[in-house]
Amino acid sequence: MNSTAKGLLSVLTLSLALGAGCDKDKGSNNPDDGSNLLGVGGGDDSLDGGMFGEDSEFELDEEAQWEPEPRPKLAKRQKAVEKCKTTGKGKNKTKECKLQDPKPELSAAYGVYALMEDMRWGMTPSQVYTVLAKDIETEYAKRQEAAKDATEQDVNTRWRQDQLASLKADHTNFTKASRHRWGVSLIQFEYEDDNGEEMLFVRTGNGLRKFYFFKDDELWKILYAYSTDVWPGKTYDDIVKEKFMEWFGPSPELKMKEDPETGAMLVRYNEWKSQDNDIVRSFDLTQVHGAIGLAVVDGNAEKSIGERLPTGRKEGDLSDAVDDVVGGTDVCYNDDGDIVECSEKEAMGLE
Helix, strand or coil: CCCCCCCCECCECCCCCCCCCCCCCCCCCCCCCCCCCCCCECCCCCCCCCCCCCCCCCCCCCCCCCCCCCCCCCCCCCCCEEEEEEECCHHHCEEEEEEECCCHHHHHHHHHHHHCCCCCCCCCHHHHHHHHHHHHHHHHHHHHHHCCCHHHHHHHHHHHHHHHHHHHHCEEECCHHHCCCCCCCCCCCCCCCCCCEEEEEEECCCECEEEEEEECCEEEEEEEEEEHHHCCCCCHHHHHHHHHHHHHCCCCEEEEEECCCCCCEEEEEEEEECCCCEEEEEEEEHHHHCEEEEEEEEHHHHHHHCCCCCCCCCCCCCCHHHHHCCCECCEEECCCCCEEECCHHHHCCCC
C-alpha cells in the first residue's frame, strides 16, 4: 500500500488522508508506506506582475511518464533507549534523561522515504511536474465521481484546468534576467542566480508551501515551510520534539553557524543524516517569516553545490512573497513507523 498525500488547492480547502489515512492507530507495516506531503496545487499568483517574471520559461515534456525506482527495503526500525546522566553532588545532584537512537541514520531514512515516496534526487523539473500533475488528475477523477450533476462536473473541469496551469506557472529560473522577486523572501539563501538553478513551488490549500530546487535540471533539495498557526501555542522546540524527532529520530545533531569575522551567531539548526547520505535540517524562522523550515537535501549534490542555510537577512524589506511562502499542515506518525497526513482539525489539535 502506498499512501500519497494529495495537495489541497486554492479553490477549495480540503485535507486528504490517503492509504493509511489520518488514524494514528492504523497503517501498514511496510516501511516504504507513508505520505510524501506533496501539494498538488499552485493556487493563484497573487503578486502584481507575477512572482516569476515575464522571462520565466518552463519547457515541459508533458507526455513523459515517471515511475520512481524502487527503494531498498529498510531494516526494522529500532526503538529509542532512554539514557540518564547524573551531575553534581548531594543536594545539587541532578539527573537528566534523554532518548538515544541506536541507529539514527536508519530512523532518518524512514522519514525521508516517507516524505519523498514518489520523488527521487536527480529528477528533472518535467518529471517532478509529472508527479504533481498526476496527483491533480487523481483528485479530479475523485471529484468527478462524486459530482451530482453537470454543473458540478463543469466546476471540476475548470478546477483541473486552473490547477494544471498554476502548477506550470509556479516555476522560476534563477537568473537576474527573469526579474524574479525571491531575493528578500523566506528562500532568499536557497539559490544562486545565473548558476543553472531553478525551482518549482506548490501551495496546499491548508497553507503548507513546498519548494523543489534543481541544479542543472536535477532535483537536489526540497524545502517545506510550515506556519506556526497550525500549532497554536507551540514553540519551535516543541515542534522539533513532538514532530520532527518522531519522523526522523530522537537524536539529531544540534549545529550552528557563526560569522567568521565577528563570531556572532548566524543560525542554529537540527540536522539528521540518513544511511543514504540524505540530510534533513530544521530551522526556526518564526521571528522573521512566521514559519518553521524543514529542508531535505541530497547530501551528494550538496558536496558540489555547497550548504544553503538561512544565515541572516539581505538588504531590503521583505517582499510580498513572504505571504506566499508560509503556511502549514501536520502529519500523523502511526505506530507502524509511517508518516500520514492528518486532517486540518487534527493538525490544530481540535480533534
